[in-house]
Amino acid sequence: MKMELSLETRAGLPDALRVLVDEYPRDGWQAHPNFNAMVQFWLSRHVMFRTLHARLETETQSFLDRQITFEVYAPRLSHLAGTLLNELHTHHQVEDNHYFPRLMALDDRVAWGFELLDADHHAMDGLLDGAANAANTTLHTQEAGPFLAELERFGRLLDRHLTDEEELVVPVVLSSGFVG
Numbered sequence: 001m002k003m004e005l006s007l008e009t010r011a012g013l014p015d016a017l018r019v020l021v022d023e024y025p026r027d028g029w030q031a032h033p034n035f036n037a038m039v040q041f042w043l044s045r046h047v048m049f050r051t052l053h054a055r056l057e058t059e060t061q062s063f064l065d066r067q068i069t070f071e072v073y074a075p076r077l078s079h080l081a082g083t084l085l086n087e088l089h090t091h092h093q094v095e096d097n098h099y100f101p102r103l104m105a106l107d108d109r110v111a112w113g114f115e116l117l118d119a120d121h122h123a124m125d126g127l128l129d130g131a132a133n134a135a136n137t138t139l140h141t142q143e144a145g146p147f148l149a150e151l152e153r154f155g156r157l158l159d160r161h162l163t164d165e166e167e168l169v170v171p172v173v174l175s176s177g178f179v180g
Contacts, residue, residue, distance in 0.1 A: 005116060007123045007157050013164050017113040020171030029170055038180040039173050045091055046162045052084040053155050060138075060148045070142050077147075081135040085128050088158075092121040095165075099180070103169060106176040113168045120161045127154050 005014060013021070029035055059080065063073040096118055104114040134150040137143070172178065 007120045007161055010160070010164075012160075013113065013167055017110050017116070017168060019109050020107065020175055021167040024171040024174045026167070026170075029174065032174045034174045034177045035170075036173070036179055038178075039170055042169070043166065045087075046166060049084065049088060049091075049158065049162065052080055052087075053151070053158060056080045056084065057148065057151050057155065060144050060151060063144050064148065073144075074139055077135055077138060081131065085132055088124070089128060092124065096121055099169075103172050103178065106172055106178060110168060110172060117161070117165050117168065120164070124157070124161060127157060130154070 024032065029039075056077070059068070059073060059076050062068045063070065100114040100118060104111045131150055131154050134147040138147040
């Protein structure tokens with residue numbers, strides 16, 4: 001397995017894992033006959049994660065720009081951060097324990113990619129903890145600058161992971177007809 005491709009350093013999936021996404025490019029996914037409700041739901045979760053992250057950044061910047069007060073910002077921060085972090089943690093557990101082991105068995109050419117994604121999830125545990133700690137610090141100190149910096153780093157790595165996961169999982173599903 002090629003685990004030197006850490007979430008922190010990679011710019012995308014390596015060519016060896018792109019074999020199926022090259023056969024099933026993103027722009028044709030929804031039209032494919034094996035694009036099913038499970039894939040649609042799973043992708044919608046990724047959209048939700050990206051949307052929650054973007055809202056957190058927007059709310060935090062609005063607070064820093066004094067467009068909203070701390071009394072308005074604090075409950076939004078608590079709700080949005082709690083939802084994002086809890087939902088991501090649950091999502092990763094379901095993938096690691098249910099979907100990835102089954103998807104891994106469907107195509108030997110990309111099986112090690114699911115180990116890479118599992119390693120991402122372990123790396124993201126630290127990111128989730130860091131984001132939670134930064135949010136809690138902001139709630140206690142009313143200093144949001146460090147939290148915004150943490151959000152920017154978190155968002156970059158979250159998007160890298162979600163994009164790579166999509167480009168591995170969806171083509172495996174499309175090629176195999178996996179329904180979950």
